[in-house]
Structure formats: C-alpha cells, structure tokens
Amino acid sequence: MNKIADHDAQLYVRVLENIDRAVIALNHEGQITLYNPAAQAYTGISEKQAIGKPFQDLFLGQKNLLYLVSTALEEGRSISDHEDLMLKRPNTPPLPVSVSVSPIYTDAGKPEGAVLIIRNLSRVRDLEKAVRRADRLSILGTLAAGLAHEIKNPLSGIKGATQLLAMELSEQSPLREYTDVMIREVERVNGIIEELMDLARPRPPQWSPVNLSKVLGDIVLFQKEAHRGEKIEFQLELDPSIPPLRGDENLLTRLFLNLIKNAAEAIEKQGQITISTKVAQDYHLTKPGNRPVPMIVIEIRDNGKGIAPETLEQIFTPFYTTKNKGSGLGLATCQKIVSEHDGLLKVESTLGEGTLFAVSLPLLTDKPGLFPGK
Numbered sequence: 001m002n003k004i005a006d007h008d009a010q011l012y013v014r015v016l017e018n019i020d021r022a023v024i025a026l027n028h029e030g031q032i033t034l035y036n037p038a039a040q041a042y043t044g045i046s047e048k049q050a051i052g053k054p055f056q057d058l059f060l061g062q063k064n065l066l067y068l069v070s071t072a073l074e075e076g077r078s079i080s081d082h083e084d085l086m087l088k089r090p091n092t093p094p095l096p097v098s099v100s101v102s103p104i105y106t107d108a109g110k111p112e113g114a115v116l117i118i119r120n121l122s123r124v125r126d127l128e129k130a131v132r133r134a135d136r137l138s139i140l141g142t143l144a145a146g147l148a149h150e151i152k153n154p155l156s157g158i159k160g161a162t163q164l165l166a167m168e169l170s171e172q173s174p175l176r177e178y179t180d181v182m183i184r185e186v187e188r189v190n191g192i193i194e195e196l197m198d199l200a201r202p203r204p205p206q207w208s209p210v211n212l213s214k215v216l217g218d219i220v221l222f223q224k225e226a227h228r229g230e231k232i233e234f235q236l237e238l239d240p241s242i243p244p245l246r247g248d249e250n251l252l253t254r255l256f257l258n259l260i261k262n263a264a265e266a267i268e269k270q271g272q273i274t275i276s277t278k279v280a281q282d283y284h285l286t287k288p289g290n291r292p293v294p295m296i297v298i299e300i301r302d303n304g305k306g307i308a309p310e311t312l313e314q315i316f317t318p319f320y321t322t323k324n325k326g327s328g329l330g331l332a333t334c335q336k337i338v339s340e341h342d343g344l345l346k347v348e349s350t351l352g353e354g355t356l357f358a359v360s361l362p363l364l365t366d367k368p369g370l371f372p373g374k
C-alpha cells in the first residue's frame with residue numbers, strides 16, 4: 001500500500017476543508033465516509049448527521065442525484081450532470097448545482113466506493129439571468145428609441161394646438177379644464193419618452209470616486225421628506241470601512257433612488273425599508289487580465305407587498321408597471337446602470353412579505369492601470 005507522508009495527509013485535509021466544492025465520499029455499500037465543510041454548507045446537513053448514513057437515505061427523493069451515484073457505484077464509471085440539477089435542502093430553497101461522481105478503486109484495482117463533487121451554480125445562474133436581461137433590454141431599448149422619436153413630433157404638435165385652443169377660450173370657460181388636462185398629460189407622455197430615450201442613448205458614464213454612504217444617506221433624507229406623514233421607517237446599516245468606489249455618482253444616485261422609491265411605493269400602510277452595505281467576502285469579479293476584486297453588496301429590503309414569482313423577471317422589462325402613474329422604466333434603468341458598472345442586480349421577493357434588491361458592485365478604487373479600456 002502506498003504510504004502517504006504525514007504532511008501530505010495534512011495537505012489533503014486542508015484542501016478538502018477549503019475547496020469551494022462539496023466533496024462527499026461513499027464506501028461500496030453507499031454509506032457516507034467523508035463530508036467536507038462545503039458539503040455541509042450546500043446541503044444544510046452536518047458532517048455528524050451524514051457520516052455512516054446510507055447516501056440514498058440522506059438524499060431520499062432526489063432521483064437524479066441517486067441515479068448518478070448508483071451508476072458510478074454499480075458500473076464503476078465516472079458520470080456527471082452539469083445541466084439542471086437542483087439540490088433540495090431542508091428549510092432553504094433548492095440550490096442549482098452541477099455534480100460529478102467518480103468511482104474509487106484501491107491500489108489493487110478493487111472497487112472501494114465513489115466520490116461526489118458538487119459545484120454551487122447559483123452565482124453562474126445569477127450571471128446568466130443578468131445577461132439575458134441586459135440583452136432583452138438592449139433590443140427593446142433600440143426599438144423603443146426609434147418609436148420615441150416618431151412619437152415626440154406629433155406630440156409637440158398636439159401640445160401646440162391645445163395651447164392655441166386654450167387661448168381661444170375665455171378665462172372662465174369650463175372647457176379650460178379639458179385643455180389643462182390635455183397639456184398636462186401630453187407633458188407626462190413627453191417626460192416618459194425623454195426617460196426612454198435616455199435609457200437607449202449610449203452615454204459614457206463619468207467615472208469618479210463615489211462615497212456610497214453619502215449617496216445613500218442623501219437619498220434617504222430626501223425620501224423621508226417625500227414620504228413625510230406616511231408610516232415608513234428607513235433604516236441605514238452602512239459599513240463605514242468601505243472606501244470610495246469608482247463609479248458615476250449621478251447614475252448610482254439614480255439607481256439607488258429608483259430602488260428605494262420602489263420600496264417605499266410597495267409599502268401600503270406602514271412598513272420598514274432597510275438599506276445596508278457590506279463587502280462580500282466570497283465573491284470576486286474577474287476580468288481576463290485583471291486581478292480579482294472584492295464586491296460591495298448594497299441591499300434594499302422592504303416589507304411591502306412583494307412580487308409574485310411569475311412576474312419577477314418581467315419587472316425589468318421597459319414599460320412593465322403596476323402603478324397608475326408609473327412609467328415602468330425605473331428597473332430597466334437600474335439594470336442598465338448596474339451593467340455599466342460591471343455589477344450584478346438580484347431580486348428576491350415573497351408575495352405579501354416583502355422584497356430584497358441586492359446590487360453587487362466591484363470595489364474598484366481609482367488607481368491608474370486597474371481599469372484598462374474604461
């Protein structure tokens with residue numbers, strides 16, 4: 001038998017403890033013999049609960065996973081699934097994962113069991129969603145911008161004609177009420193079109209160091225004022241250690257204002273909005289040729305009416321709105337701003353309980369050479 005030196009054994013243990021993959025080993029009978037920390041984190045099952053248990057008991061009902069394991073054990077071949085595996089877990093939503101299972105052999109070539117390696121795909125899935133959203137937005141944006149041009153001209157004709165009509169009417173005429181409404185509504189449509197053209201127009205961001213705490217603090221002050229008299233409590237939980245990050249202050253202000261406004265509008269009678277910032281320890285954005293950088297996560301959480309699961313992806317589509325006076329361009333704009341900052345926009349919501357918008361932005365500071373091409 002191959003003797004493993006002590007320090008090698010220690011190294012193997014450290015690798016297993018620190019690797020960003022769940023590693024689960026089984027003996028030939030399918031009992032669990034090794035369950036690393038990532039396996040505990042992904043499955044919500046502790047090492048103590050797992051060791052010695054038959055794998056099929058612990059993962060009862062997870063057909064695809066059991067199929068992979070039994071194939072590896074019975075047929076002695078490696079097998080993997082990188083597509084649609086959802087790992088079911090107690091008390092937490094299922095985790096999208098890819099799994100590969102390989103048989104283990106002794107030095108003498110006797111089958112000894114199998115090892116499962118599970119990769120957490122939730123970040124990958126989030127990125128894919130964001131990319132799909134951004135694609136949809138750019139197609140719609142181009143179409144809508146063309147349409148907006150066509151609408152703006154007749155609209156100013158209508159406004160001009162209405163103003164002339166109003167001049168023909170005496171000050172006391174009851175018909176003035178109608179011309180006023182016409183002018184006001186035309187201006188509203190015009191405002192929406194301006195906003196839409198803004199969304200579609202390629203305007204390069206103006207980069208400068210941005211103090212996030214100040215931006216968020218100012219927005220909250222402003223929103224408190226705007227919602228004075230309503231029972232909305234704003235709570236700020238800002239990490240003071242976050243340095244200024246490289247961004248476009250106007251755009252970032254618009255982004256967070258849109259999200260915080262939406263949160264306030266989702267609260268019907270009374271409620272709470274919590275805005276927090278933190279450095280995400282586990283998540284880096286890597287661009288080819290660049291060093292990984294830490295991400296800052298800004299969360300805006302409300303306990304308002306929430307969003308139904310079937311509408312969750314629609315809310316980013318331009319013009320999707322459930323509000324009488326909404327344009328439906330707020331979140332499309334947010335998505336665009338986040339993409340321009342190489343960030344990620346995520347939403348989680350439960351109908352009747354509330355909504356969480358999480359913006360992740362790379363913590364790029366303004367050192368020269370760090371941002372080629374920008």
Ligand SMILES: Nc1ncnc2c1ncn2[C@@H]1O[C@H](COP(=O)(O)OP(=O)(O)OP(=O)(O)O)[C@@H](O)[C@H]1O
Pocket residue numbers: 258262263266302304305306307315316320321322323325326327328329330331332355
């Ligand atoms: N925090 C939230 N809670 C519940 N629903 C939300 C929340 N944020 C957005 N929504 C839903 O998503 C829709 C689209 O939001 P978006 O900001 O794009 O447009 P809007 O708020 O309707 O209009 P505008 O932003 O132009 O005022 C909203 O109409 C609402 O139904």
Ligand SMILES: [Mg+2]
Pocket residue numbers: 258261262326330331
């Ligand atoms: Mg909005």
